[in-house]
Amino acid sequence: MRLANSNDIPALQQLIALSVRGLSKGYYTDAQIESAIKYIFGVDTQLVKDGTYYLTEKDGVITGCGGWSKRNTLYGGDQHKAVEDPLLDPSKDAARIRAFFVHPGYARQGIGRKLINTCEDAAQANGFSTMELGATLPGVPLYEALGYTAVERIDAPLPDGEVLGIVRMRKELSVKW
Template identity: 70%
Template sequence: MIRLAKFEDYPALQQLINLSVRSLSTDFYTSHQIESALNYIFGIDSQLITDGTYYVAQKDDILVGCGGWSKRQTLFGGDQHKNIEDPLLDPAKDAARIRAFFVNPGYARQGIGRQIIKVCEDAALADGFRSIELGATLPGVPLYKAMGYDAIEDVDVPMPDGEILEIVKMRKELL
């Protein structure tokens, strides 16, 4: 079942994010990069919950995945990564954003991420957006490519402790 995330989900979401990153990123990033990214980048963006654009996938009482879309400028990162107001995008000229996707490793490769992405794409299209962009972590790139996203730029994101996180900026036309 996919539903909108609620602020009451916050503790379970944070556990899911930590578990997902620590398990599914080990073939792509060093342990230092992973811990640094959890500290400085990966996390919940509470603006997405406030905007009603963040979703959770739930099986029984377990959150097995999460992800959202945004009509705001930020491309990636949780609350700890932002220190300014996040301005709204113009659907007539800007691309919506896919944001903060994480899957419980015990449920990986079962279509959960794909289902949430489809919900996000449909919602962004209904809100008037004609394209969508994202900052993909390296483990997510194959899924996004399979869903029609094209890589447009490799980005090295410096973190305050000197670690660098490689991401891939990707884009998809929705129409």
């Protein structure tokens, strides 16, 4: 695992599309999947600039990516927002778990768990005691297994008329001694 850098962005965009197409079947329609790749899912370069976006590799293949954010956006890549996010206040706001995607050929091998643990530790080291995320439907079981609870269902309308179901989830971090 390592921090992503700007040179990784094209490969990460490919991984994200591969992940969504491979792991979202049965949760979303093909039209929802393609619309979400176009309008929501992608790299948020602010996370890369902030040094809070990680990737995992095995034998030269990027197997997963994900990060945490000290900014307001709950989900979505660069194409989903127009301006830089305002910073969150760790004393009252929850840090965000953002843009988690795993290569379908490496799913269910602990990559997501490893990335989440790294992000939670980093957010906690930066003063946050609560995490929040916008989960895709295929991601909900992983996040539940890691102690996140559903707060609300969001039906995100997309510009082409499709609607993507997302679940806002939250977790209080344990105090580490």
